[in-house]
Amino acid sequence: xxxxxxxxxxxxxxxxxxxxxxxxxxxxxxxxxxxxxxxxxxxxxxxxxxxxxxxxxxxxxxxxxxxxxxxxxxxxxxxxxxxxxxxxxxxxxxxxxxxxxxxxxxxxxxxxxxxxxxxxxxxxxxxxxxxxxxxxxxxxxxxxxxxxxxxxxxxxxxxxxxxxxxxxxxxxxxxxxxxxxxxxxxxxxxxxxxxxxxxxxxxxxxxxxxxxx
Numbered sequence: 001x002x003x004x005x006x007x008x009x010x011x012x013x014x015x016x017x018x019x020x021x022x023x024x025x026x027x028x029x030x031x032x033x034x035x036x037x038x039x040x041x042x043x044x045x046x047x048x049x050x051x052x053x054x055x056x057x058x059x060x061x062x063x064x065x066x067x068x069x070x071x072x073x074x075x076x077x078x079x080x081x082x083x084x085x086x087x088x089x090x091x092x093x094x095x096x097x098x099x100x101x102x103x104x105x106x107x108x109x110x111x112x113x114x115x116x117x118x119x120x121x122x123x124x125x126x127x128x129x130x131x132x133x134x135x136x137x138x139x140x141x142x143x144x145x146x147x148x149x150x151x152x153x154x155x156x157x158x159x160x161x162x163x164x165x166x167x168x169x170x171x172x173x174x175x176x177x178x179x180x181x182x183x184x185x186x187x188x189x190x191x192x193x194x195x196x197x198x199x200x201x202x203x204x205x206x207x208x209x210x211x212x213x
Contacts, residue, residue: 044139046087049098083156128211
């Protein structure tokens, strides 16, 4: 990227990439949440994923320690991890870069662990989840770039065995309820919270078939 283009992006969009050491320091402030597999994180200006990739690293390390002896268990819990990460970014090239980074990091770890039994359908589902969770949009207007459609996030929940259910919510609805005390919109600490009704609920499907939702 040219220096002029970079300066224009800083001026027009406030694009600044956080130093990795600063990312680690900030995440250490909520260390317990970054290591809790079910906690959900939203980065409203995710850039190319500096924060989300570090949360992914921490959570996958927990999965590795607890579930490496079973590929099925590893897949289920790592699916939960990847589906807990959300991002919005106004610059499309950053969105694509963030998706690519998250998927490559996940894929490299998974295939290294299960190199002879890796499941391509599972990886396709992971790639689809990332494409649905890292969105091109404006977190200030809560809309897609064309300003006409709302940003819609999907919640992915295991409902029975290997079946996952997708429920879609508008970001505007989630923010309007504001049942959260911290900046991580989807973070849960065990207390009862109010959740807005979804705009659409899909039929449960096996987690390795999720891209067909």
